[in-house]
Amino acid sequence: MSSSAPSAAIPAEIPRHEDLVNERLVAWYFIASLVFLGTSMLAGLHMALQLVHWNPCPDAELLSPGRWRMVHTNAVAYGFLANAFLGMLHWTVPRLTLRPVASSALSYFIFGAWQFVVLSTAAGILIGPSLQDAPWVMELAAKYNISMSLGAQGIEWGETPVWIDPIAQVGLLLVAINFMVPISRARGPMYVTLWYFMAMFVWTFLVYAMGNFMSEYWVGGTSGGAVGGLFIHDLVGLFVTPLGWGMMYYFVPILLQKPIWSHGLSLVGFWGLAFFYPLNGIHHFLYTPIPMFLQYGAVIATIAVEFVVTTVIINFIGTVWGQGKSVYRSLPLRWFYTGMIFYFLTCLQCALQVTLTFQKLIHFTDWVVGHAHLVMFGVFSLWLFGVMTYLFPRLIGRDWWSPQLCEWHYWLSTAGVLVMAFDLTLAGIFQGYYWASLQMWDVSVDGSMPFWITRVFAGLAMLGGFVCFVWNLVMTYRTAPAKGAVAAV
Amino acid sequence: MFESKAGILWIGGIGFFALAFLSNALVPVLMYRDLPEQTAEEVVNARVMYQFEDLSRRYPEAFQAAFGEPTEEKCAEALRLGRQVYIGEGCWHCHSQFVRPVSNESRRFGDVAKTEEFQNELQRPVMFGTRRVGPDLSREGGRRGNDWHVVHFFEPKSVSDGSPMPNYPWLFDGDPEKPNRRGIALITYVQWLGSWLPSYPYYEEIEADRE
Ligand code: HEM
Numbered sequence: 001m002s003s004s005a006p007s008a009a010i011p012a013e014i015p016r017h018e019d020l021v022n023e024r025l026v027a028w029y030f031i032a033s034l035v036f037l038g039t040s041m042l043a044g045l046h047m048a049l050q051l052v053h054w055n056p057c058p059d060a061e062l063l064s065p066g067r068w069r070m071v072h073t074n075a076v077a078y079g080f081l082a083n084a085f086l087g088m089l090h091w092t093v094p095r096l097t098l099r100p101v102a103s104s105a106l107s108y109f110i111f112g113a114w115q116f117v118v119l120s121t122a123a124g125i126l127i128g129p130s131l132q133d134a135p136w137v138m139e140l141a142a143k144y145n146i147s148m149s150l151g152a153q154g155i156e157w158g159e160t161p162v163w164i165d166p167i168a169q170v171g172l173l174l175v176a177i178n179f180m181v182p183i184s185r186a187r188g189p190m191y192v193t194l195w196y197f198m199a200m201f202v203w204t205f206l207v208y209a210m211g212n213f214m215s216e217y218w219v220g221g222t223s224g225g226a227v228g229g230l231f232i233h234d235l236v237g238l239f240v241t242p243l244g245w246g247m248m249y250y251f252v253p254i255l256l257q258k259p260i261w262s263h264g265l266s267l268v269g270f271w272g273l274a275f276f277y278p279l280n281g282i283h284h285f286l287y288t289p290i291p292m293f294l295q296y297g298a299v300i301a302t303i304a305v306e307f308v309v310t311t312v313i314i315n316f317i318g319t320v321w322g323q324g325k326s327v328y329r330s331l332p333l334r335w336f337y338t339g340m341i342f343y344f345l346t347c348l349q350c351a352l353q354v355t356l357t358f359q360k361l362i363h364f365t366d367w368v369v370g371h372a373h374l375v376m377f378g379v380f381s382l383w384l385f386g387v388m389t390y391l392f393p394r395l396i397g398r399d400w401w402s403p404q405l406c407e408w409h410y411w412l413s414t415a416g417v418l419v420m421a422f423d424l425t426l427a428g429i430f431q432g433y434y435w436a437s438l439q440m441w442d443v444s445v446d447g448s449m450p451f452w453i454t455r456v457f458a459g460l461a462m463l464g465g466f467v468c469f470v471w472n473l474v475m476t477y478r479t480a481p482a483k484g485a486v487a488a489v
Numbered sequence: 490m491f492e493s494k495a496g497i498l499w500i501g502g503i504g505f506f507a508l509a510f511l512s513n514a515l516v517p518v519l520m521y522r523d524l525p526e527q528t529a530e531e532v533v534n535a536r537v538m539y540q541f542e543d544l545s546r547r548y549p550e551a552f553q554a555a556f557g558e559p560t561e562e563k564c565a566e567a568l569r570l571g572r573q574v575y576i577g578e579g580c581w582h583c584h585s586q587f588v589r590p591v592s593n594e595s596r597r598f599g600d601v602a603k604t605e606e607f608q609n610e611l612q613r614p615v616m617f618g619t620r621r622v623g624p625d626l627s628r629e630g631g632r633r634g635n636d637w638h639v640v641h642f643f644e645p646k647s648v649s650d651g652s653p654m655p656n657y658p659w660l661f662d663g664d665p666e667k668p669n670r671r672g673i674a675l676i677t678y679v680q681w682l683g684s685w686l687p688s689y690p691y692y693e694e695i696e697a698d699r700e
Contacts, residue, residue: 152576221607222517271501
């Protein structure tokens with residue numbers, strides 16, 4: 001069944017788009033996500049400047065680069081990606097199921113609650129450590145036997161302070177309910193996109209609970225490391241990835257106006273991901289005291305994922321086959337397919353770097369950071385930019401103020417992330433060799449300097465692209481509605 | 490089944506998640522269930538006490554205000570707080586805490602990491618870390634003196650040329666000679682790392698050899 005024309009189960013009358021999609025909320029989510037993306041980029045830039053000795057205010061406690069580095073990753077995951085995906089879900093799920101979300105009031109509540117979660121996470125990370133030895137904090141900690149800090153929790157990507165975790169957990173449950181109601185009511189075969197989204201609602205809830213509560217209160221030490229690895233990995237693989245691919249399976253066929261090439265490959269892609277991805281967790285902690293046979297298992301599962309990914313990529317190339325020019329002409333499609341090329345590159349990199357031979361050299365180095373930016377920015381952010389470029393004119397009811405600025409956004413972002421990823425990958429190799437050859441530590445730091453300086457400029461390019469986008473958006477809002485609104489497709 | 494709601498929710502959503510959870514998380518948990526988690530009190534040892542007392546002698550006023558007497562209980566309290574500072578300031582995003590059996594790491598840092606070392610309260614959540622902008626710290630205890638650490642935390646560049654590590658002046662009352670409660674706790678924590686090993690690291694000896 002193709003995405004744009006659900007055939008088997010069309011109700012007597014197709015509901016009107018306005019009755020299905022709350023466009024205002026979609027726009028709000030996108031705008032919130034952009035605010036946090038901007039914050040996160042500034043935070044990343046701050047850390048990057050610290051590393052090259054250009055930190056403008058080295059003695060300001062609330063501007064400590066260590067704290068801002070945690071804001072950087074958290075604002076990206078929970079502020080930018082989660083918000084943008086929620087906006088996208090509010091558009092796609094009702095249109096695919098032909099039913100509105102469970103409750104519009106609940107949607108607004110979730111919107112508010114989620115912004116509260118993201119903002120208080122940032123506040124907790126930034127201010128919490130300063131209150132660490134305040135008597136009332138110590139007293140609370142002793143009384144309730146909770147972790148002593150109001151600040152970051154010691155779990156990578158789970159730095160959300162412990163006192164916010166329960167709220168976020170409830171929020172995730174509400175999100176799942178809000179979207180599962182229309183999905184469960186829909187009749188007839190389900191489109192691929194909904195497979196990914198349905199599984200994601202279950203996974204994200206479980207993953208969040210596992211990572212944040214289990215590693216904090218139940219298992220520590222080596223096995224805690226295994227849980228932590230599973231958490232970092234599942235957050236990418238079972239939250240961000242299914243949302244991203246579900247989104248591609250929806251928007252690419254619509255923009256190309258033809259169905260996905262192979263239904264069989266879609267099935268392979270989904271079930272392969274669902275099976276192999278969660279088994280990868282421990283590959284984040286190779287050569288730790290975690291038992292070696294588990295490490296081998298994770299390595300093999302990781303290589304299996306790369307094969308699965310290749311089938312998905314082939315499916316999308318098959319879909320666009322013969323229509324290559326449209327990728328050229330349509331900016332949203334160009335965002336999508338550029339992201340897919342980066343996805344393939346990331347996964348190729350992944351299949352190499354997960355082997356124990358590579359791990360010896362590149363673990364702990366900037367290679368990994370380059371990889372992280374390639375996948376988080378180069379793939380998922382690029383896709384989301386594509387969706388936003390496509391949807392904003394429909395949400396606002398007028399064309400982009402300046403198509404040139406859209407192009408600038410594309411080229412600066414793509415070039416920026418490409419340079420950053422290449423630069424850091426190379427830096428990682430150098431660092432690995434400096435360390436293994438037992439040079440003094442400062443040798444590796446000095447040797448990294450040219451790469452770190454390059455990274456600052458690559459980051460500035462990405463930030464510049466972002467500024468073009470936001471400025472374009474503001475100007476689009478401010479200009480009078482153009483000749484007739486853009487029809488919703 | 491592969492395209493039905495029930496199949497996706499039960500097999501994909503819950504089943505595969507559970508499978509991974511069992512194999513990748515519960516297996517190590519079960520394997521180490523015989524190694525009980527030690528409390529902070531239990532991991533205080535003579536070496537870290539030596540450093541804790543050294544801090545109380547070097548900075549008597551600051552220490553008195555922060556912890557009073559250098560008892561073992563106070564040392565455990567300092568370790569807990571120090572670990573929270575370590576997490577809150579994001580030290581663990583620039584420093585790892587495990588030595589791998591490859592790439593000459595045991596020559597640079599000391600003994601390869603073992604499971605037993607991590608079975609304690611201060612490693613929940615575990616501080617393995619994933620990035621080394623600075624060196625591994627799991628064998629840092631005793632490697633440098635407390636006087637070095639105060640100056641280093643106040644302004645790393647002043648003892649380590651060109652260091653990209655941030656300054657932490659808020660762990661002091663305006664002067665490296667006056668570490669505050671958080672500062673003393675953090676230094677105690679750093680001095681504890683690796684103090685349980687049979688032999689102290691020989692890092693500075695390597696440096697001396699090179700000169
Ligand atoms: C202005 C652009 C950016 C700059 C200058 C920048 C800089 C940085 C820096 C300095 C780090 C710490 C690296 C280290 O520990 O050595 C970092 C980590 C990270 N950044 Fe960015 N960043 C930028 C944009 C982004 C964006 C847009 C995303 C995601 C969409 C992102 C995702 C990440 C992730 C996931 C990590 C953690 C890497 C790891 O732990 O391996 N960054 N970034």
